[in-house]
Amino acid sequence: MMAFRLITARVGSMSACSRRLSSSLRSPTTSLSSAASSPKDGSSPAQRVLVNHNSTLSKEKKTVAPPMVYISGEEMTNYTSELIVDKWIKPYFDIKNWETFDLSCKNRDETDDAVLHDAVDAGKRIGAIFKEPTITPSAVQVEEMGLSKALGSPNGAMRKGWNGITISRDTIHIEGVELGYKNPVLFERHAVGGEYGAGWNTVGKGTMVTTFLPKCGGEPFIVDSRELKDEENVGVVYHNPYDNVEDLAHIFFKRCLEQKVIPYVVTKKTVFKWQERFWTVMKQVFDDKYKNDFVAAGLLDATGGELSHLISDAATMQLIRWTDGGFGMAAHNYDGDMLTDEVAQIHRSPGFITSNLVGKSDDGTMIKEFEASHGTVSDMWADHLAGKETSLNPLGLVEAMIGAMQHSAKLQYDATPASPEAKQTYEKIMNFTVTLREAMHNTFRYGQGTRDMSGPSGYTTEDFIEKVAWRVERYLSAQYEEKIPELPEPDRHFKKDYDVDKESLRKLFKKYDVDGSGRLSISEMEKMLDHLGVAPRKQKFEKEPDV
Secondary structure, three states: OOOEEEEEEEOOHHHHHHHHHHHHHHOOOOOOOOOOOOOOOOOOOEEEEEEEHHHOOOOOOOEEOOOEEEEEOOHHHHHHHHHHHHHHHOOOEEOOOEEEEEOOHHHHHHOOOHHHHHHHHHHHHHOEEEEOOOOOOOHHHHHHHOOOOOOOOHHHHHHHHOOOOEEEOOEOOOOOOOOOOOOOEEEEEEOOOHHHHOEEEEEOOEEEEEEEOOOOOOOOEEEEEEEEOOOOEEEEEOOOOOOOHHHHHHHHHHHHHHHOOEEEEEEOOOOOHHHHHHHHHHHHHHHHHHHHHHHHOOOOHHHOOOOEEEEHHHHHHHHHHOOOOOEEEEEOHHHHHHHHHHHHHHOOOHHHEEEEEEEEOOOOOEEEEEEEOOOOOHHHHHHHHOOOOOOOOOHHHHHHHHHHHHHHHHHHHHHOOOOHHHHHHHHHHHHHHHHHHHHHHHHHHOOOOEHHHHHHHOEOHHHHHHHHHHHHHHHHHHOOOOOOOOOOOOOHHHOOOOOOOHHHHHHHHHHHOOOOOOOOOHHHHHHHHHHHOOOOOOOOOOOOOOO
16 A cells, blocks of 8 residues: 655646646656646645655665666756756666766767767667757867867757657746746747758759659659759758658647647748648648647637647747747747747747657657757856856756656656556656756745846855755655745846847837826837837737738
């Protein structure tokens, strides 16, 4: 017979996790979301959650973590990730089953990129991957690092080796802290095809012909033929593989339904006619498998009861306007890359966005690679090497670690469902990751965050890691949390890239302050926002633009 203890858990980003934890203890095969988001209601101050005694952890008896691939990078994010593992993970877990691969530029160069191929093979075999940010060196960096040759981005090899389907990028939310979007924004970016794999060359006047030779032995035919009349041209050829779009559709619609957000499919199919197939596959899957559930949940009320298509141009504008969040988008590779960068900037920074590559092994097992969506933070690394204080916000790194650990535990349990040890490990990792997320979020809520959130008095990189480690230990010991003080939105002046032109802002204010009172009335503000094109609009179903 299982023994349980009652604990109090904070509702919000924690409550969503707590509900999943409570559910997972009853049904460990429940799928896990890569998003770390708060529920939209968030009205109750606390709730009581059942935690299985078998899921508690201690430093005295470490839990053996399931197999996982750990890909290390370099610079500031490598330093911070090592602190996270040493201070937060190793005290509670024996990570002997983790397979580690050093994808620093130096090691890739010294191994002639054999380490990249080994990492891809291990990821395909194990299925759960955590990746630190890495560097794809420029020509200048090749010389500065003393590399023997240029190195390509490892991402292409990973997406190909793991049969990449989609890159899920979602907003991260901390209850009580205002960021950009009030509610979750989900995004699926097709992981393959498009400009990233393009072949190209510089050519002069002449005829350029693209010919397709069928592998099945059919007759070759010309895809495109054109006369080039300029003295200098760049010929570019690429393709969009669509075999896995159906898989992408299932991933997208399931996640939107789970998070209760409105789904949108984004293309430029009115001009780029070849993108029509992406839309038709997505819509067919939606109509056949998901439409009734979305209608029942009231998630299509704003779109006329149908799955809505957005032209990519319109999507860029809606991302700015729909700051209430509560929607998801799916797009091609390049559009997804650009649009998720926009989401990141609206939602404060790339540090508040998750990044999760989803692929599939040959036997159908889901391969998931988790990483932060920002880079190696070179400027902070330079300060660190110079002996200066740094204050790196590790939120994106930690969400990636949480996702990878949860997926590794799920894969192990799914492979051996009759094993009590696998079930117990699953429960322990779920409890730990939920507790870690809550401890980190609460550290921000208490005003003990890094300087991008708390200003000049914020914690240094090392002090923040220590503070969260202290809080994790306290939570795991007591499984109890007192009331959290709510803080206003952190002052945006503390953002590293804050560059508002105050003189232009004064001129703009003066233009609309028609009575010279030094204040804007509602009517003056309405006029200004409408003129700037950012005034809130009543949501209604709009006819899709023709171009």
